[in-house]
Amino acid sequence: MDAVDLVKVDEIIERYRGQEGFLIQLLLDLQGELNWIPRDLIDYLSERSGVPRSQIYRIASFYKAINLSPVGRHMIHVCMGTACQVRGAQKVLDYTASKLSIKPEETTPDQAFTLRKVNCLGCCSMGPVMTVDGEYHGGVTLEAAEKALKDLR
């Protein structure tokens, strides 16, 4: 972590000073800034807050929304909720993975794409659903999934 990061990190830590039960919210805010939680950040957090490293790591590894390894520049989520599932989400996931030549939950070697499964995005009416960098795509066909990837390349 460089000095610029630390200023921002300190600012985020300040937000939760004196609050009970802040750890998850703090990690989410930090990740919003950095996209992932590097190991030395956990060390730094522990020093600053007095919370043991083991406890921070336990929280960070339990929750799916927190990334403990770097993610690609583009984040792709394929919804695997039941409504999407019965409308062919597995095919969309398999196809997207094969186009990127990675498995779900992996990042491409050039750090361009991370592919994730997500349990339900709450857009069940228009399944299958995928999000690309936070933007929702409904009624996804294999062609539409391929096009969404091409648009980013």
Added chain:
Amino acid sequence: MPRIASARELELLREGQRSRRDAKRSREAWIAICAGTGCLALGAKKVIDAFRAELRRRDLAAEIVLKETGCPGFCEKGPIVVVYPEGVHYLKVDPKDVSQIVEETVLKGRLIDRLLYVDPVTGEKDVHEEEIPFYKHQTRILINNNIKINPKNIDDYIAEGGYGALARALSSMTPQEVIEEVKSSGLRGRGGGGFPTGLKWEAAREAEGSPKYVIVNCDEGDPGAFMDRALMEGNPHSVLEGLMIGGYAIGSEEGFIYVRAEYPLAVENARTAIAQARERGLLGEDILGSGFNFEVRLHRGAGAFVSGESTALMNALEGKVGEPKPKYVHTSERGLWSRPSLLNNVETWANIPVIINRGALWFSSIGTEGSKGTKIFSLVGKVNNTGLVEVPMGMTLREIIFDIGGGIPGGKRVKGVQTGGPSGGIIPEGHLDTPVDFDELTRLGSMMGSGSIIVLDEDTCAVDLARYFVDFLCDESCGKCVPCREGLLQMRNILGEIVAGRGKGEDLDALVDIASLMKAASLCALGRTAANPALSTIRHFRDEYLAHIEDQRCPAMVCEGLISYFIRPDLCIACGLCEKNCPAEAISEEEGVGGEKSFMVIDQSRCTRCGICFHVCPSKVMAVARTSGRSAPQQVP
């Protein structure tokens, strides 16, 4: 935003808002556009931008109100635009339509036929909400305001009567009277369990200890359900008002709203609602001059299904790992930070202002003997009109699927419905005339859950769906107790073997055995109900299990391990799409001999049965065929 200091001032503000609105509306039309996550996914943002640009271009931006509203539920037909005062419903609106809507409908009051709802049976066009069958058969008391309110503007909510129930409770009801009202309404928890809400409130009021906490559970993890998202995004103040009334009733001055990480817009709108309520003095000290103090904090979840369980959610609120605790002592006595805590689901809280405003007697006149009021269901899967539907408890599944949902696409047969999410079960077609309420669904081996109704057609495999849920829960089980952790793993192994065609005769008995143990011995409801999808499918679709086990056949043609793909030379045009897309490089072109045309061939020894060729083959050609229970015919002699 000035503070509202009393119930009287709230009334004055409401009247002011209404008369300003009505004065404006009598001269000019106003436009509501759904800006819920669903319509946004279908391009509503571009439609909204187009309207803004169009109104600016015509110099109408100051005169015509453009409102970005919550979700009215008809997600299938989004983006949805409603032009008031007439209430003209336009569906599937494209930015290209915007100029014409402003010119024709907003300014001249004329209809644009092609954007109206067309009845698939009669071909007639419906203009208003009350004529469109999807809405017509509903009883909308919780989501009716979504299309009228900008969720980011508290005054919109106040103009529609908002915070009137809070004012009433604070000024003319004792906490005990509020609890009595909720008890006699017959309201039961909408989060899944169906526990009588009033009793839960009473227990929290009588519990000793302070401070006490009230909590909104918006960790809607049930895949397939999204009514809580729609309420939290579309009408967050109705939830907040319910929470505040709950706080007053049990003697709590501190509330929490827990929203799952996957709902960024719900987080944003809840945060705005809290800030605006604080500015208006509806949160803080001496609310409406009553002496009641109340504050709310927002907590974002971080992606863990099990955290929706009440004790796990309270752990998460404390900043800990969201795992459940044993409930030897109810959370109403010792919950968050070991203090008395009242946790209800979003939809339950949203019912509270309605009950206080219109009375327990009115509320309990809706619904069945054991389940009162309405329920919002997410009607999704293989059904024509997908979306959120709010109906009285006791409506039959058939009415919901066919009258409101418009039946099954492609003329297929309905196989059954899945309700209750991963804790629920599958109800076969023969039981579609069952009235839907808490008790009837449980009787059929399923449950209400949070209210997802996933319609399945003949292309859904019951065994594969059971495997899907077990897989889902295997990933989501926190692993704290052995029956859930190990039981799910074993069920996953067995179901995995069955869908791969390696099932054994004794597998079904083994599944039932594991299920009964998990039900008896798991720590929380996740484990206790985890076997329901498997049990209900074994009960209602035993034949399908036997086809997989004895004949290595998947009747629905879903289970990859039991399907063979082949290409019909007579239909194939050798376009090469399948060859290009095959990840296993198992497809090649076979030259036609003696003037015959070329065609593609699948090398069965390399085929991984992923089915991509089947899906990419152009729909006009459909040369890729599949078979189950026997091997593919030899393509090249």
